[in-house]
Amino acid sequence: MKRLLLLLAVLLPAALHAQTVMPLYGECSAKKCSGSFSVRNDQVIPLAVTLDARSFTLKDGKMVWQNTLAPGVALRLSGTSVRLGPKQSYRFGFKASCATIPCQFAVLPDFSGMHLNNGIKLDMHLDYAVYVCAKKKECRANALRAGGYQLPADKKGKKR
Amino acid sequence: MRMKWGIHVAMSAVILLTLTPFARATQITSGTVPVTVTLNASVVESISLSCTPSQVNFTGNAGTVAGDNPVSCTVSYVLNGQTRTFVYLAAYFTQAAALTGLNAGDVIQNQNILASFDGSAFTACNQSDGFSAEGCDPAQGWQIASSNQSASLWPTGTQTAGVRLEINMGAGVPVDTYTGTLNIVSYAP
Numbered sequence: 001m002k003r004l005l006l007l008l009a010v011l012l013p014a015a016l017h018a019q020t021v022m023p024l025y026g027e028c029s030a031k032k033c034s035g036s037f038s039v040r041n042d043q044v045i046p047l048a049v050t051l052d053a054r055s056f057t058l059k060d061g062k063m064v065w066q067n068t069l070a071p072g073v074a075l076r077l078s079g080t081s082v083r084l085g086p087k088q089s090y091r092f093g094f095k096a097s098c099a100t101i102p103c104q105f106a107v108l109p110d111f112s113g114m115h116l117n118n119g120i121k122l123d124m125h126l127d128y129a130v131y132v133c134a135k136k137k138e139c140r141a142n143a144l145r146a147g148g149y150q151l152p153a154d155k156k157g158k159k160r
Numbered sequence: 161m162r163m164k165w166g167i168h169v170a171m172s173a174v175i176l177l178t179l180t181p182f183a184r185a186t187q188i189t190s191g192t193v194p195v196t197v198t199l200n201a202s203v204v205e206s207i208s209l210s211c212t213p214s215q216v217n218f219t220g221n222a223g224t225v226a227g228d229n230p231v232s233c234t235v236s237y238v239l240n241g242q243t244r245t246f247v248y249l250a251a252y253f254t255q256a257a258a259l260t261g262l263n264a265g266d267v268i269q270n271q272n273i274l275a276s277f278d279g280s281a282f283t284a285c286n287q288s289d290g291f292s293a294e295g296c297d298p299a300q301g302w303q304i305a306s307s308n309q310s311a312s313l314w315p316t317g318t319q320t321a322g323v324r325l326e327i328n329m330g331a332g333v334p335v336d337t338y339t340g341t342l343n344i345v346s347y348a349p
Binding site: 024062127151 | 204205206207208209210211213214215216217218227228231234236239241242243244245258259273290291292299300307325337338339340341342343344345346347348349
């Protein structure tokens with residue numbers, strides 16, 4: 001019993017403050033780009049979530065983030081913030097278009113902590129990436145390959 | 161009266177005769193045609209992030225002042241192992257004036273904030289980590305998990321990392337009460 005309580009004492013703080021996003025990416029064709037993703041409050045207390053959006057590029061096997069959306073990227077979200085109750089999920093929808101194809105951007109849910117009077121407050125972010133290509137199929141994988149990433153599936157293919 | 165009763169009997173007989181064949185047909189049909197139910201399930205990728213405590217306090221006025229608590233960040237991930245390679249954890253400020261005081265003009269610059277990841281050497285938070293120029297980590301962030309790791313850690317798993325923070329007071333940080341926000345992000349390219 002004591003061991004169980006000790007285990008709970010170790011695991012509970014982490015479980016109390018976890019936040020989740022799913023799925024992690026969406027793929028779009030240039031003609032029609034829309035989708036949705038969910039954020040979940042794994043805590044047992046209410047939580048405010050706000051959305052931020054940034055463009056990113058893939059180059060030399062690295063992800064380089066911009067501070068804002070690139071010019072030419074138009075993003076319309078179904079909402080920009082939500083207050084989640086304990087264990088509650090919320091699904092955000094989006095519609096987007098890019099002036100140049102391919103393009104990538106991410107919506108970053110910001111799970112803000114409480115107001116702070118002194119010291120450093122930690123804000124947690126997760127990301128939902130959107131890949132826009134001429135054709136939807138394999139859009140993300142092709143963007144990663146073009147950006148210098150070697151996917152595990154490709155490595156397996158080489159071995160064969 | 162008799163005539164009415166006769167009509168009722170006749171109508172009941174017609175109804176019975178009409179319905180009975182349907183009932184029989186239904187029984188026969190259900191026995192010969194299998195009923196199928198289509199099941200659709202989407203198993204999607206996800207990442208969960210938790211960092212505790214959610215704030216770090218510093219008290220001191222000279223030298224290097226350590227935060228009152230190390231931060232423990234736990235990343236839980238469910239990924240498609242065929243198309244994912246890494247999971248990163250990155251920490252960054254959004255401006256060079258990482259902490260601002262109550263008095264106008266009092267700031268602690270990001271280069272004076274130091275971060276250590278899982279016992280590594282402390283690094284100033286003025287690194288260009290891909291998220292900002294005020295990052296506390298190397299390019300792309302600290303690697304939490306990768307496709308090169310064992311099956312117990314990839315492509316699903318939970319990793320916990322310790323982040324310790326310090327402030328290098330140096331000389332000339334005015335007495336004040338300072339606050340700032342450190343952004344922690346977990347992502348998988």
